[in-house]
Amino acid sequence: xxxxxxxxxxxxxxxxxxxxxxxxxxxxLKTHQGNTIRAVVGLDKIDLRKCEEKGIRVANTPDVLxxxxxxxxxxxxxxxxxxxxxxxxxxxxxxxKDADFGLATKFSGKSVGIVGLGRIGTAIAKRAEAFGCSISxxxxxxxxFANYKFYSNIIDLATSCQIxxxxxxxxxxxxxxxxxxxxDALGPKGILINIGRGAHVDETELVSxxxxxxxxxxxxxxxxxxxxxxxxxxxxxxxxxxxxxGSDTVETSDAMADLVISNLKAHFSNKPLLTPVI
Amino acid sequence: xxxxxxxxxxxQEEEQQDLPKVVLLRPPPxxxxxxxxxxxxxxxxFLKTYDSQLPLDQFLSTHSHSIKAIxxxxxxPVNADxxxxxxxxxxxxxxxxxxxxxxxxxxxxxxxxxxxAGHVYxxxxxxxxxxxxxxVLRKxxxxxxxxxxxxxxxxxNYPHGSKLGGKRTGIVGLGNIGYEVAKRLEAFxxxxxxxxxxxxxYVSYPFYHNxxxxxxxxDALIICCGLSDETRHMINKPVLSxxxxxGFIVNIGRGDIIxxxxxxxxxxxxxxxxxxxxxxxxxxxVRKEFFAMDNVxxxxxxxxxxxxxxxxxxxxxxxNLEAFLSNKPLLSEYVDNE
Numbered sequence: 001x002x003x004x005x006x007x008x009x010x011x012x013x014x015x016x017x018x019x020x021x022x023x024x025x026x027x028x029l030k031t032h033q034g035n036t037i038r039a040v041v042g043l044d045k046i047d048l049r050k051c052e053e054k055g056i057r058v059a060n061t062p063d064v065l066x067x068x069x070x071x072x073x074x075x076x077x078x079x080x081x082x083x084x085x086x087x088x089x090x091x092x093x094x095x096x097k098d099a100d101f102g103l104a105t106k107f108s109g110k111s112v113g114i115v116g117l118g119r120i121g122t123a124i125a126k127r128a129e130a131f132g133c134s135i136s137x138x139x140x141x142x143x144x145f146a147n148y149k150f151y152s153n154i155i156d157l158a159t160s161c162q163i164x165x166x167x168x169x170x171x172x173x174x175x176x177x178x179x180x181x182x183x184d185a186l187g188p189k190g191i192l193i194n195i196g197r198g199a200h201v202d203e204t205e206l207v208s209x210x211x212x213x214x215x216x217x218x219x220x221x222x223x224x225x226x227x228x229x230x231x232x233x234x235x236x237x238x239x240x241x242x243x244x245x246g247s248d249t250v251e252t253s254d255a256m257a258d259l260v261i262s263n264l265k266a267h268f269s270n271k272p273l274l275t276p277v278i
Numbered sequence: 279x280x281x282x283x284x285x286x287x288x289x290q291e292e293e294q295q296d297l298p299k300v301v302l303l304r305p306p307p308x309x310x311x312x313x314x315x316x317x318x319x320x321x322x323x324f325l326k327t328y329d330s331q332l333p334l335d336q337f338l339s340t341h342s343h344s345i346k347a348i349x350x351x352x353x354x355p356v357n358a359d360x361x362x363x364x365x366x367x368x369x370x371x372x373x374x375x376x377x378x379x380x381x382x383x384x385x386x387x388x389x390x391x392x393x394x395a396g397h398v399y400x401x402x403x404x405x406x407x408x409x410x411x412x413x414v415l416r417k418x419x420x421x422x423x424x425x426x427x428x429x430x431x432x433x434x435n436y437p438h439g440s441k442l443g444g445k446r447t448g449i450v451g452l453g454n455i456g457y458e459v460a461k462r463l464e465a466f467x468x469x470x471x472x473x474x475x476x477x478x479x480y481v482s483y484p485f486y487h488n489x490x491x492x493x494x495x496x497d498a499l500i501i502c503c504g505l506s507d508e509t510r511h512m513i514n515k516p517v518l519s520x521x522x523x524x525g526f527i528v529n530i531g532r533g534d535i536i537x538x539x540x541x542x543x544x545x546x547x548x549x550x551x552x553x554x555x556x557x558x559x560x561x562x563x564v565r566k567e568f569f570a571m572d573n574v575x576x577x578x579x580x581x582x583x584x585x586x587x588x589x590x591x592x593x594x595x596x597x598n599l600e601a602f603l604s605n606k607p608l609l610s611e612y613v614d615n616e
Contacts, residue, residue: 067441067442067443067466067467068441068442068443071412071416071441071442071443071466072412072416072418074408074412074466075409075412075413075416075418076418078405078406078408078409078412078413079409079413079418079419079422082405082406082409082584084406084409084410084413084418084419084575084577085413085418085419085422085423087576087577087578087580088413088419088575088576088577089419089423090578091564091576091577091578092568092569092576096561096562096564096578097562097563100307100311100578100580100583101578101580101583102311102583103311103312103583103584103585103588104580104583104584105584105585105586106401106402106405106584106585106586106587107405108401108402108404108405109401126465127462127465127466129465130461130462130464130465131401131405131462132401226430227430227431227434228431229425229430234425234426234428235426240418240422241422241425241426242418242421242422242425243421243424243425243430243435243436244435245416245417245421245435245436245438245439248435248436248438248439249416249438249439249440249441250438250439250440250441251440251441251444252441253438
């Protein structure tokens with residue numbers, strides 16, 4: 001847990017750390033009453049129906065991390081296309097003295113496809129536009145305010161773009177939304193960026209596509225079985241691997257913590273939650 | 279019908295030999311990266327000094343009557359000594375945007391025109407500047423290494439990075455590249471200000487007269503200017519101190535703009551927070567102290583090495599040379615008073 005959040009929680013509330021207790025979760029919860037608040041945006045790990053049944057309030061921390069995640073998406077694109085991480089390694093191990101590094105691929109002006117044009121998808125689009133990229137997207141429904149080309153079919157989106165970014169929420173429908181068909185449509189010059197959830201991508205298919213050269217490269221912040229990362233990826237020069245750090249900046253973690261505290265304070269003084277989900 | 283040696287009877291080789299010559303003092307990196315064919319033209323022929331056994335001055339003297347232009351790249355200076363041996367030269371074309379390796383006053387004195395890479399590189403260089411900034415702030419390369427070494431599973435989460443949005447970014451040198459960097463950074467919610475030789479009337483970013491003042495008011499400095507006598511070691515101890523221990527620096531200009539030894543000390547003592555560097559004082563020999571630092575990102579001077587930029591460059595180089603040889607205006611003539 002983020003230190004600042006932990007300090008704040010301990011200052012203002014009675015904090016029970018589930019991961020420090022020796023009894024089972026059920027026993028622990030029987031002896032200690034309380035409501036849960038999680039400091040994340042993604043709600044995929046929370047059984048919302050059960051919470052609603054039991055009258056448990058749920059609040060999340062939307063918006064505060066939108067920028068950071070969008071920034072990382074662009075950082076991953078540049079890391080993969082411009083081979084920034086690979087060339088950093090090249091210099092560190094002393095290879096530049098022997099030979100030049102070679103070519104990378106230009107980012108500006110390339111076609112970007114976004115899966116899920118929510119807050120984060122929109123923030124990514126805004127940034128990519130500043131690089132002269134053309135933007136298109138796939139979403140459950142067309143967004144009336146968005147001035148980008150809409151595809152109602154993800155295969156068509158993947159066929160049309162060079163850089164495909166997963167930015168949607170994880171639900172039953174979007175599990176493994178990036179499958180072999182989508183990857184093949186993206187193709188050997190295509191790049192996949194995942195700043196959503198590991199389960200969005202059929203990881204086995206992704207790995208074999210990269211090994212076989214059917215996909216040009218990938219920038220990943222999330223994986224199906226974190227913190228395990230498929231071993232085959234560790235030696236590849238056309239991938240950038242991040243340890244789920246999309247919102248891990250000091251500033252955003254502090255802001256998320258503040259929002260958690262504010263929600264808790266509101267709840268315990270019977271005021272409306274600031275960012276309720278249910 | 280008699281046998282006469284008219285132009286139409288010449289062999290292809292003879293015609294080639296009649297073409298005006300463009301001399302190269304060293305092979306441009308672009309030749310090996312995208313192939314020399316991209317630079318071919320039926321209006322001129324390349325003469326490569328490095329393919330000859332003759333000493334340089336002898337080679338140049340031998341061919342001086344036919345050499346009309348020089349194709350120059352960084353690392354092979356075009357100075358008074360060279361120009362003296364080539365009285366027929368009317369144009370120096372460089373493969374770089376920077377001209378610090380060309381004796382500009384000497385060229386002016388001799389009435390020699392200069393054409394550089396113009397704006398073909400601006401997008402790619404600006405993209406790399408932003409990429410290096412995101413990388414050093416968000417520790418992208420460092421945490422990529424962490425994952426590859428298997429440490430995520432063993433040691434847990436990587437330390438937090440720093441948010442890009444809201445950062446005050448100071449552009450040093452608001453030329454074409456600096457302007458492209460500024461445009462991109464605005465989309466991330468950065469607050470842009472700059473220092474340049476002169477205030478730019480068409481931009482609304484706050485202007486700082488000196489780079490120290492800019493550094494004192496920024497969270498990150500992006501070096502986008504060219505190398506000149508004025509800018510050599512312009513980023514020195516006072517500037518780095520002004521930038522401060524939470525400040526970052528990105529250099530996509532030239533290594534010599536920064537007092538590198540001083541920067542290394544500052545990094546080692548925690549007096550600045552980190553650096554993203556595409557250029558160094560003594561390339562390709564990078565100071566070993568950098569290799570142990572996780573808060574620097576090292577790039578081997580390759581901001582322009584994409585096939586897209588190099589293809590655009592080749593078209594520009596050929597276009598400039600052909601224009602010159604047919605007395606037409608150059609495509610990217612360098613004009614002094616920027």
